[in-house]
Amino acid sequence: MQIMGRESSHYLYGTAYIKGVIQMALPDYQQEDNKETGGRRKKKHSPALAVFLSILFAGLGQLYNRRYVKGICFLVIEAAFLVTMLQSINYGLWGLRTLGTIPGTDHSIRLLVFGVLSVIGIFFALALYIANVLDARNQARKIRNGWKPSSFRNTISAFYEYAFPYLMTFPGLLLMIFVVIFPLLFSVLLAFTNYNLYNSPPRNLVDWVGFDNFVNLVTVPLWQDTFLSVFSWTIVWTVVATTLQIALGLFLALIVNDPRIKFKKLIRTVLILPWAVPAFVTILIFSAMFNDDFGAINRDIIIPLIGGGGLPWLSDPFYARIAIILIQTWLGFPFIFALFTGVLQSISKDWYEAADVDGGSRLQKFRHITLPHVLFATAPLLIMQYAQNFNNFNIIYLFNEGGPPVRGQNAGGTDILISWVYKLTFDTNNYSMAAVISIIMGGIVSCFAFYQFRKTRSFKEEGEI
């Protein structure tokens, strides 16, 4: 409705907008002039009082500023908030503090969820409240300086002008808060509790334990050993698998881009095929093919060619790791290949011609022209590949569920951190330890990503309307 109304009067609205811009751009001394005209009112209206009133109860400051509609809106919002939310927020905070007091009645984890939601609610209320106070202060200052309140209609359109970006981002923000922020807060808090199989609600209560879980992770031998071996394998896996898929993708892209190769289009289509087939399906298929006893790899390739009883692809950690890296290379190289092919085609021929004139060898041309071009254009996406493999749960879990088991550890031979977290959460229900490891992982990856984002210029400020 509002949009239609606006469209019919957009001409008028456009000029109002330009006027606003001009007014903002006015030099200071001209604004001083404006102040003088309203000098009589100057003493009467006090911003401090407006601020005080609006702190006292949202909306009072606006009423004092004679912005009645706005003031009443704020009043109603705060009153509604106090009436409906105060009690549940109070309950939520109580739950967050104590995690329940009566075993069997109080459900600690529900209380925790409730507490986190209350904190988010409080944050929003505070933001609104601060906006209210700032608004009252600014308006009071303007009134003191002789600003005449404009008509209701203009106020609405000015508000719309100001609030538009917030309105645009609000639906997305709301979803992100519930899907990203809320679960994250929840799991960070879990790391400081003793939530596991033995004291899980509703029968028992969960308690805050401070940093005990973190201390256990580095002092208790079982956790220490498992953590170190899983962590080091995660790093090896990420570096080797990702680098292999990038290297293979680059190598194939260079070959196919060679002018002497024919049927380029057909070859490209074939090479991209593994990317097009859903990874979920291919991993499960590979898992069957690598089966120790009746998998096709052992039965049709290893035994006829090399002899013996076949390799223990699923039951020996070493071979399982090799298999997983090979599968990931198969899955991952086509994307890199497609990416690099696009970039290679965009490198100007002039560079190579100049190199030919200078008598550069093929290796030199590759090192000094091709490689910098390719890496510069795709660096963020390549970094993302590393981050993706660091968190590549699907391949580890679907291939062998992280197995085979390793003695003296509570993680399997191919488990990377994320699949270990999955096992701790859903198999052994050791939620608090899983949360600790999640935090460590998230910290590592986001440091890495932070460094990367700082370098990409996509986030640098540009001029705006």
Add this chain to the structure above:
Amino acid sequence: MNQKKKSRIEVTAMYLVLLVVAVVIFYPLIWTVGISFNQGNSLYSSSIIPENFSLDHYKWLFSAESDYLIWYKNSLIVSGATAVGSVIFTSLVAYAFSRYQFVGRKNGLYIFLLLQMFPVMMAMVALYIFLNMIGLLDTLTGLILIYLGGQIPFNAWLVKGYFDTIPRELDQAARIDGAGHLRVFWSIMLPLAKPILAVVALFNFMMPLFDFLLPSIVLSSADNYTLAVGLYNFINDQFANNFTRFAAGSILVAVPIAAIYLYLQRYLISGLTAGGTKG
């Protein structure tokens, strides 16, 4: 002459490499197709060239016994809704981030992208309880909402990068002619950003189709399963017993998806490099 000979050897070597790669690519795919035409259920007695060629497994999938068609429908619903919703949400957010000045603009997306680096496993516990509280557990709606919220940061970042390349003079000119905020968005930004929006839609259509972890946690009744969960259950229970059925079911989904991907791959890549690497 020598030069020519060398070149010929090189070209042959390159074709040889490509041939090897092609064999490695096709082997598992053809193997799966072969397996799906085997008669028995067990992997042990099956082979890449079926001894008793049969369409039994395909017939079974479409019989009243199996829920395959329901899963197919569920998957299409989830994917379709996620694709449409993601385009709406991300383009709104990206427009605000690309063109307006507001509190949180500078670091907002950033922070969300970093927060998303934290693994989702623990989030699942929280989301499970939360969905349970608001009664959306074991519903497709709950699943769709989680997908929608989770995809915003990355895709908004992509789309924002693309929006930034659209000259500001265009929307300023429209503004002087009297167009409002939404009008500029609808009539200028969206049409010009079609390529990247298509990429976002496609990615978000594909992603839920074969995501298996989240639906396996959120959905619990077989009527609500998506394809990935349903297919996984074919082989999860008794691995060797239903693999042929799994192969048949997978082929019926993988073939259309692969066709779409191959058809659109050029746009996918150009969209990614355009949005993601803009300096």
